Amino acid sequence: MALFLSLKACVPFIICKASMDNRNNGSHVLEATYIRRAALVADRSAGFTSPHPNFGCVIATGDGNIAGEGFLYAQGTKPAEVQAVEAAGELCRGATAYLNMEPGDCHGDHTAVSALVQGGITRVVIGMRHPLQHLRGSAVRALRSQGVHVDVLGEDLRSKLIEEARKICFLVNAPLICRAASRLPFSVLKYAMTLDGKIAASSGHATWISSKQSRNLVFELRGRSDAVIVGGNTVRRDNPRLTARHGGGHMPVRIVMSQTLNLPEEANLWDMSEVSTIVVTQRGARRSFQKLLASKGVEVVEFDILNPRDVMEYFHDRGCLSILWECGGTLAASAISSGIIHKVFAFVAPKIIGGKSAPSPVGDLGMVEMSQALNLIDVCYEQVGPDMLISGFLQPLPDMTPTIPSVDETFAVDPTVSPYESSIIFFYKTWDPYGAFSNFSPHPIQMPDGSGDYVTWLSVEHYYQAHKFVGVNDPLAQKCVERIKSAKSPEEAARIGRSMQRQQPHLIRSDWDNIKIDVMYKALKSKFSIYPHLNCMLVSTAGSVLVEASPHDLFWGGGRDGEGLNYLGRLLMQLRSEFLGESSSSSEISCLAV
Numbered sequence: 001m002a003l004f005l006s007l008k009a010c011v012p013f014i015i016c017k018a019s020m021d022n023r024n025n026g027s028h029v030l031e032a033t034y035i036r037r038a039a040l041v042a043d044r045s046a047g048f049t050s051p052h053p054n055f056g057c058v059i060a061t062g063d064g065n066i067a068g069e070g071f072l073y074a075q076g077t078k079p080a081e082v083q084a085v086e087a088a089g090e091l092c093r094g095a096t097a098y099l100n101m102e103p104g105d106c107h108g109d110h111t112a113v114s115a116l117v118q119g120g121i122t123r124v125v126i127g128m129r130h131p132l133q134h135l136r137g138s139a140v141r142a143l144r145s146q147g148v149h150v151d152v153l154g155e156d157l158r159s160k161l162i163e164e165a166r167k168i169c170f171l172v173n174a175p176l177i178c179r180a181a182s183r184l185p186f187s188v189l190k191y192a193m194t195l196d197g198k199i200a201a202s203s204g205h206a207t208w209i210s211s212k213q214s215r216n217l218v219f220e221l222r223g224r225s226d227a228v229i230v231g232g233n234t235v236r237r238d239n240p241r242l243t244a245r246h247g248g249g250h251m252p253v254r255i256v257m258s259q260t261l262n263l264p265e266e267a268n269l270w271d272m273s274e275v276s277t278i279v280v281t282q283r284g285a286r287r288s289f290q291k292l293l294a295s296k297g298v299e300v301v302e303f304d305i306l307n308p309r310d311v312m313e314y315f316h317d318r319g320c321l322s323i324l325w326e327c328g329g330t331l332a333a334s335a336i337s338s339g340i341i342h343k344v345f346a347f348v349a350p351k352i353i354g355g356k357s358a359p360s361p362v363g364d365l366g367m368v369e370m371s372q373a374l375n376l377i378d379v380c381y382e383q384v385g386p387d388m389l390i391s392g393f394l395q396p397l398p399d400m401t402p403t404i405p406s407v408d409e410t411f412a413v414d415p416t417v418s419p420y421e422s423s424i425i426f427f428y429k430t431w432d433p434y435g436a437f438s439n440f441s442p443h444p445i446q447m448p449d450g451s452g453d454y455v456t457w458l459s460v461e462h463y464y465q466a467h468k469f470v471g472v473n474d475p476l477a478q479k480c481v482e483r484i485k486s487a488k489s490p491e492e493a494a495r496i497g498r499s500m501q502r503q504q505p506h507l508i509r510s511d512w513d514n515i516k517i518d519v520m521y522k523a524l525k526s527k528f529s530i531y532p533h534l535n536c537m538l539v540s541t542a543g544s545v546l547v548e549a550s551p552h553d554l555f556w557g558g559g560r561d562g563e564g565l566n567y568l569g570r571l572l573m574q575l576r577s578e579f580l581g582e583s584s585s586s587s588e589i590s591c592l593a594v
């Protein structure tokens, strides 16, 4: 089938036994191979069951053999991980489990996690985190807390091969990702056209443009969808059945969009014996015809203004993950203009029909220059019988990588940030728009000293640097504290602190690595509590990810390419959350500690 074909093109069918050496040579051959396989395995239920989150699990032993596999057949059936562990039996001990997606602990019972832990799996490699916010990160945390080593692609493992494998994981769960990110079902526009770009002759006759092989593939595409949708004119012209005759099991619901309800009284789509049909229409349209449809068992849903976006939002709320649009060019143009089409499958038949008025796949989009054309992304070309299938995305799948690399989830630190949040506020130099977030900003703070008296520090940086040496029983360390405290500028304080740390590492307090986050947190809390305008500025960024754009500080900053841990940004987000009254317990602070 089409999506499947695209996957097949990317994934070797026969996964060879890969040697363990591959794992250590940095190229991630083994990880990429087995994750791709897990994604393919995850895809096996497609067409048989209603679209659902696709999970696959592959268990590989230390010598590179596959010991067990499993996939989630349908919601509510045995999890992929449980099946794979059962299949692998004793071979699970010390083995690695490859999962295309983080298990979704929907019911709080951690079935998948428990199966892996009890089976004796010591390492889990995960293709992508769960896209649903309330499940995201939960299984990763649970596995790690039980001593299982977890590597998430794109976070803990990065390379070209890993990127390609991740992409396949995204493809396998594209509908879920879209649904989670946009609250719309994943919409695929499919059409068959002649080589001269017509979807019918000028008479409207269209059977058939594409070959039998292509049409069989369309049945499979339908089987992978929750619903197939056409416009009123296609019903009038083609009298389609829109059933999935692919020998699978799943049949999509059929949806007709018609404003006028000027539809035939007898039509294949009103035959509800195999599968049901829903007609969506404009409020008040042809009430008598609505009654006729109702008498045949066809559900009619009225919209105030019938447009593709409202219809898709409605079907999202009815639980649809994926919709196949098989309409003509009029409705296709309207759907594309509304921005709800994610992917296109175009079957191009080597035929020429001509005809000035013969319809084309997409009607008017209001574009006048080629520079306005929509460019497809991740385009695949596959030959299907005599036809060529060209597929690609009209909009990129939302990136599931945490916006900042995280030991834990940003969301856990600050619930105002959505995992799909694209808005990032970078700060670094004090003169930048959000420069006041920098520790070098000239905002003195008052902090209690050892005896509880409040002492003024010229900046957060002064306080932080000095505390590397506070409490160390050495006169030189005490001298360092004084020197840093009286440094004229934050830069000077940083310079003294860093050079003393390099030159005299024995002067650094022994617990520094454990307490440095807490030291910074206290200083920041003071700064953003003392200055109301700073507090307002911080709170005003709610919902955005804060990243200290330091290219070289990979602990406090985000690094040049996002490789830094961005602890300063995280602490600020945590503080922001606290100021906003969001719950943020002290345990969250300690969970930030590396």
Ligand SMILES: NC(=O)C1=CN([C@@H]2O[C@H](COP(=O)(O)OP(=O)(O)OC[C@H]3O[C@@H](n4cnc5c(N)ncnc54)[C@H](OP(=O)(O)O)[C@@H]3O)[C@@H](O)[C@H]2O)C=CC1
Residues within 6 Å of the ligand: 190, 191, 192, 193, 198, 199, 200, 203, 204, 205, 206, 209, 230, 231, 232, 233, 234, 235, 237, 238, 257, 258, 259, 260, 261, 262, 263, 306, 307, 308, 326, 327, 328, 329, 330, 331, 332, 334, 359
């Ligand atoms: N080769 C192929 O892949 C395909 C070919 N075809 C061919 O295409 C031709 C029909 O194309 P076309 O007329 O474009 O048919 P469409 O399937 O695009 O139907 C258009 C109709 O959709 C309804 N509609 C409801 N809401 C909207 C909206 N917001 N925007 C636009 N339309 C809306 C209207 O129905 P109403 O008038 O009832 O209110 C409108 O007339 C036929 O000849 C058919 O054989 C069709 C599908 C696929």
Ligand SMILES: Nc1c(N[C@@H]2O[C@H](COP(=O)(O)O)[C@@H](O)[C@H]2O)[nH]c(=O)[nH]c1=O
Residues within 6 Å of the ligand: 191, 192, 206, 207, 208, 209, 210, 214, 215, 218, 230, 234, 238, 239, 240, 241, 242, 243, 326, 327, 347
């Ligand atoms: N003509 C044409 C297609 N047309 C689409 O298929 C519908 C008919 O489906 P069914 O009645 O179930 O066989 C029709 O209304 C239109 O949506 N599809 C294709 O793959 N290739 C073709 O050449």
